[in-house]
Amino acid sequence: GLATLHLAITGMHCAACSARIERVLRAADGVTEATVNLAAETATILYDPGLARPSQLMDLVRDAGFGAQAAS
Numbered sequence: 001g002l003a004t005l006h007l008a009i010t011g012m013h014c015a016a017c018s019a020r021i022e023r024v025l026r027a028a029d030g031v032t033e034a035t036v037n038l039a040a041e042t043a044t045i046l047y048d049p050g051l052a053r054p055s056q057l058m059d060l061v062r063d064a065g066f067g068a069q070a071a072s
């Protein structure tokens with residue numbers, strides 16, 4: 001089944017930042033849905049654990065220029 005990953009994201013300053021992160025995450029293999037909340041500085045990602053790993057998804061956010069930490 002699918003799993004949910006919650007991230008704390010740092011470095012976002014406008015809605016284009018959150019939209020960019022959503023786009024990067026939604027394009028990743030195994031990701032079904034990704035929602036980034038600019039005000040809360042969080043991301044919620046629905047993914048297939050057989051196709052994606054949390055560490056890979058966090059690296060995508062970091063490669064886009066933001067900070068990412070696993071959160072509950």
Ligand code: 9UX
Nearest residue numbers: 012013014015016017
């Ligand atoms: Mo908004 Mo974000 O002008 O990297 S796109 S601050």
